[in-house]
Amino acid sequence: MDIERENHKLEKRLCREVGRAIVDFNMIEEGDRVMVCVSGGKDSYGLLDILLKLQQRAPVNFELIAVNLDQKQPGFPEHVLPEYLGKLGVKFHIENQDTYSIVKRVIPEGKTLCSLCSRLRRGILYRVAGELGATKIALGHHRDDILQTLLLNMFFGGKLKGMPPKLVSDDGRNVVIRPLAYVPEKDLARWAEVRQFPIIPCTLCGSQENLQRKQVGNLLREWDAKFPGRVENMFNALQNVVPSHLLDRSLFPFETLCATGEANEDGDKAFDEEPCAPPAAAGADGNPSWVRPVIPITAGD
Numbered sequence: 001m002d003i004e005r006e007n008h009k010l011e012k013r014l015c016r017e018v019g020r021a022i023v024d025f026n027m028i029e030e031g032d033r034v035m036v037c038v039s040g041g042k043d044s045y046g047l048l049d050i051l052l053k054l055q056q057r058a059p060v061n062f063e064l065i066a067v068n069l070d071q072k073q074p075g076f077p078e079h080v081l082p083e084y085l086g087k088l089g090v091k092f093h094i095e096n097q098d099t100y101s102i103v104k105r106v107i108p109e110g111k112t113l114c115s116l117c118s119r120l121r122r123g124i125l126y127r128v129a130g131e132l133g134a135t136k137i138a139l140g141h142h143r144d145d146i147l148q149t150l151l152l153n154m155f156f157g158g159k160l161k162g163m164p165p166k167l168v169s170d171d172g173r174n175v176v177i178r179p180l181a182y183v184p185e186k187d188l189a190r191w192a193e194v195r196q197f198p199i200i201p202c203t204l205c206g207s208q209e210n211l212q213r214k215q216v217g218n219l220l221r222e223w224d225a226k227f228p229g230r231v232e233n234m235f236n237a238l239q240n241v242v243p244s245h246l247l248d249r250s251l252f253p254f255e256t257l258c259a260t261g262e263a264n265e266d267g268d269k270a271f272d273e274e275p276c277a278p279p280a281a282a283g284a285d286g287n288p289s290w291v292r293p294v295i296p297i298t299a300g301d
């Protein structure tokens with residue numbers, strides 16, 4: 001297949017998946033003013049790009065306003081985003097706030113800067129959303145961010161918790177949406193190449209990327225390469241939760257559970273064999289190894 005057709009398919013897939021997430025979670029409604037947070041990374045460029053395309057054909061009218069927070073990191077190329085956004089013709093706002101100096105001053109040398117930096121950024125973006133009259137704040141997190149968060153919460157937080165596609169902000173004043181929730185990161189990486197987004201590196205602050213998140217990201221990429229379908233299945237599982245088969249007593253009334261006296265064809269076959277038992281290799285007789293007759297071992301064998 002030639003590159004152009006391949007790119008066209010990718011564009012269609014991106015629009016379809018973003019549109020599906022918007023509909024599934026009722027992310028954007030008539031009259032919304034959506035503030036799209038654009039950092040200069042591939043994901044947020046992709047988000048803005050696809051939302052602009054969808055805006056042309058959506059059944060509802062909504063406004064888009066791109067917002068970049070210039071955190072005054074050394075070497076941040078401050079002309080790049082205004083130039084790019086100006087050429088696109090989209091409304092935009094650059095918020096200048098020197099959180100870099102605050103973080104550097106407060107956090108001791110050698111400690112990771114990210115948690116304070118993100119907290120400051122979040123607060124500023126929520127304030128800006130209010131000032132701009134935005135009704136929704138769109139963030140560029142994608143499917144793999146959601147899965148990484150799920151695994152990190154399981155491994156280190158003791159919680160079965162991912163990243164919501166839509167939520168009310170912690171100050172209660174904003175609705176935050178993640179329209180890329182269904183989009184795999186590899187599609188965004190490819191789209192960034194196709195569209196030649198002027199990427200601004202995220203390492204300007206000199207802080208280390210979260211090592212655990214990086215490791216989990218590598219693990220997902222490895223699974224995706226070795227076991228096609230596994231990552232998709234994990235993501236589907238997030239949309240197919242069975243509280244009666246987990247152990248959270250607040251989600252299922254185990255205490256009051258009693259026999260109904262009625263058979264249920266779709267009910268759980270509690271004593272059936274594990275559906276996921278690995279298939280045994282068939283022997284020469286065609287039987288899996290565990291049903292082959294046991295040949296007694298005699299002396300001299």
Ligand code: SF4
Nearest residue numbers: 113114117118205207
């Ligand atoms: S990598 Fe730098 S800019 Fe990004 S959250 Fe961490 S400290 Fe902030």
